Amino acid sequence: MTDGLTQYTHHVTVNGRRYRRPDGAVVVICLDGWDPAYLDVSLAAGELPAIAQCGLHGFHGNAVSAMPSFTNPNNFSIVTGVPPAGHGVSGNTYLDRATGQPVMVTGDAEFRAPTILAALAEAGVAVAVVTAKDKLRRALAKGLPIGARGIAVSAEQAGAARPETHGLGDLPGLVGAPAPGQYSAELSLFVLDAGLALLRGGRAQCLYLSLSDYIQHQHAPEAPEARAFLRAVDQRIGALMAEGALVAATADHGMSDMARPDGSPNIVFVGDLLDARFGAAAARVICPIADPFVRHHGAFGGYVRVHLAPGGPDPAEVIAFLAAVPGVHLALSGAEACARYELVPEMEGEVAVLGAQGVALGARAAEHDLSQLAGARLRSHGGVFEQAVPFLLSRPLDPAWLAAHPALRNYDIFDAALNGTLAP
Numbered sequence: 572m573t574d575g576l577t578q579y580t581h582h583v584t585v586n587g588r589r590y591r592r593p594d595g596a597v598v599v600i601c602l603d604g605w606d607p608a609y610l611d612v613s614l615a616a617g618e619l620p621a622i623a624q625c626g627l628h629g630f631h632g633n634a635v636s637a638m639p640s641f642t643n644p645n646n647f648s649i650v651t652g653v654p655p656a657g658h659g660v661s662g663n664t665y666l667d668r669a670t671g672q673p674v675m676v677t678g679d680a681e682f683r684a685p686t687i688l689a690a691l692a693e694a695g696v697a698v699a700v701v702t703a704k705d706k707l708r709r710a711l712a713k714g715l716p717i718g719a720r721g722i723a724v725s726a727e728q729a730g731a732a733r734p735e736t737h738g739l740g741d742l743p744g745l746v747g748a749p750a751p752g753q754y755s756a757e758l759s760l761f762v763l764d765a766g767l768a769l770l771r772g773g774r775a776q777c778l779y780l781s782l783s784d785y786i787q788h789q790h791a792p793e794a795p796e797a798r799a800f801l802r803a804v805d806q807r808i809g810a811l812m813a814e815g816a817l818v819a820a821t822a823d824h825g826m827s828d829m830a831r832p833d834g835s836p837n838i839v840f841v842g843d844l845l846d847a848r849f850g851a852a853a854a855r856v857i858c859p860i861a862d863p864f865v866r867h868h869g870a871f872g873g874y875v876r877v878h879l880a881p882g883g884p885d886p887a888e889v890i891a892f893l894a895a896v897p898g899v900h901l902a903l904s905g906a907e908a909c910a911r912y913e914l915v916p917e918m919e920g921e922v923a924v925l926g927a928q929g930v931a932l933g934a935r936a937a938e939h940d941l942s943q944l945a946g947a948r949l950r951s952h953g954g955v956f957e958q959a960v961p962f963l964l965s966r967p968l969d970p971a972w973l974a975a976h977p978a979l980r981n982y983d984i985f986d987a988a989l990n991g992t993l994a995p
Contacts, residue, residue: 583690588652590687590989592694596770596816597777597988601646602804603703603759604784604952606825607633607961612792613801621809625818625963630987634962634979636824637661638912639874639953641860643676645823646707646781648982650686654913659683662859665918666878673857677706679713681918687985689714691777692721699738699775701765703727703758703783711779722775726751726761726783739774756800758783763807770814778816787826788950812965817995819988821981822960824952829871829931836949839898841875841924842935848892853883856934857920860953870939871931873954876905876920886921893922898930900954928956966992 582591613619614626625631637648637655643663644655655661660681667674692698692715699722700715702708712723722738729750732742743750746764751757759782766780782804790797811818831837842856860872877893879886886904893902901924908923909916926932931951933939960981972991976983 583687583694585687585690586651586653586657586684588986590652590690590985592691592696593777593817593989595776596814598766598770598811598816598818599649599777599779599984599988600763600808600818600820601649601779601781602820602822602961603642603782604787604824604826605822605961606787606792606827606957607959608792608825609787609797609801610961613798613805616798618798618802619805621805621812622963624809624812625965629966630962630964630968632962632979633959634821634981634983636822636958636960636981638914638955638958639859639872640824640955640957641872641874641953642704642707642784642823643710645981646711647682647684648980649821649823649984650688650711650779651684652687652982652985653684654980654982655915656909656913657684659915659917661912661914661918662876664857664859664861666855666857666876666920668917673861675861676710678709682710682713685714686711688777688779689716692716696720697774697776698722699724699766699769699778700781701725701762701769701778702781703762704781707781711781722769724765726758726765727753729761729765745769745772754785756786756796756803758785759800760803760807763804763811767807767810767814770811770816784824784826789947791828791948791950816965817988817992818963818965819984820961820963821984823981825957825959826950826952827873827929827957828948829873829926829929829951830948834948836871836931836941837898837929838871838931838933838949839896839926840933840936841877841893842933842938844893844896845877845889846935849884849889852880854879854889855920858932858934859918860951871933871949872951873926873930873932873957875924875932875934876918877922877924878920879922889922893924898927899924899932900927900930900956901925925954962987964988964992966995969993
């Protein structure tokens with residue numbers, strides 16, 4: 572056994588869970604930011620034939636994402652099959668206690684668990700990782716043998732793909748489209764098109780495709796832009812299914828409208844409140860949603876961490892104060908948050924704060940640039956109200972597997988695809 576991974580002839584064991592080697596092509600998709608409401612609206616309108624096919628002849632249900640309901644912790648959970656406590660990342664940004672500086676997770680330095688993808692590649696399966704965001708590509712390629720059995724590329728940095736570092740070159744040429752813009756629907760569609768090209772070219776048998784949530788941050792489920800995007804995604808899911816692949820899809824988190832009726836952001840600035848109550852140097856607030864894609868959310872989400880200064884207020888006093896603030900759903904000690912949500916103690920503060928439904932949390936007003944929202948309604952995620960996510964498979968699930976998983980988590984998706992589906 573090495574780093575939680577054991578290899579066998581017909582299966583691999585990763586982080587205590589056993590996975591069968593796939594016989595045919597398997598495509599697992601992380602539909603970033605896809606609250607179930609998006610599927611509900613478009614399915615009711617009859618606009619998603621491929622996803623509807625999953626519901627009729629495969630499986631369509633809902634699952635619960637890991638907390639906080641952010642991109643990094645959930646993508647890492649999906650590819651490891653364990654919650655953040657098992658892989659070491661419970662946010663996009665955290666405070667480095669040694670340096671006193673916030674650190675953005677943009678690679679695999681904090682990622683301490685082996686991946687299902689690397690295990691399959693080491694067992695002889697050709698694996699491809701295609702992400703919208705390059706920060707995820709760098710992390711999810713952890714342990715992947717880049718080359719004949721390992722490809723890891725991103726749409727964001729499509730032009731930078733090289734055989735020696737990514738497993739292939741000229742990604743735009745493979746897809747037949749130019750590298751897309753960072754803030755566009757095309758970023759996600761490029762990921763799906765790249766996966767389809769790799770599958771058709773026989774370059775990969777197991778693919779993990781991780782999309783962007785730009786559209787969901789910008790548009791509600793009933794908006795024409797959201798529905799058009801979903802139709803385009805559905806078309807590509809149908810194409811993957813037509814190639815004979817088993818397609819499994821879930822999401823890293825849902826999405827909530829966090830604006831007031833007049834369209835202004837509904838924000839509680841936790842840092843400003845703590846300054847007024849306990850003094851300017853008493854606490855530091857970290858927004859773990861912060862990442863390089865600032866126009867998605869302006870660093871506002873449903874979960875923040877409070878780090879208290881030495882000799883400052885008692886955590887219990889801070890918790891009692893914040894719990895009474897309108898717009899705060901929960902204020903917990905860092906230890907209690909870790910126990911309740913299976914988080915990483917090293918990344919938590921003395922106090923964890925969760926926003927009420929429809930409420931975003933920020934640090935201090937002076938530390939956020941509201942212009943990043945570009946006049947759009949604030950739509951974001953991070954708390955317990957964005958944990959519901961779709962759980963889709965193009966083939967039916969074995970009733971015995973379902974009975975053994977009565978409370979589906981998004982990080983059960985590889986288990987479902989590799990161990991739980993019935994033969995076509």
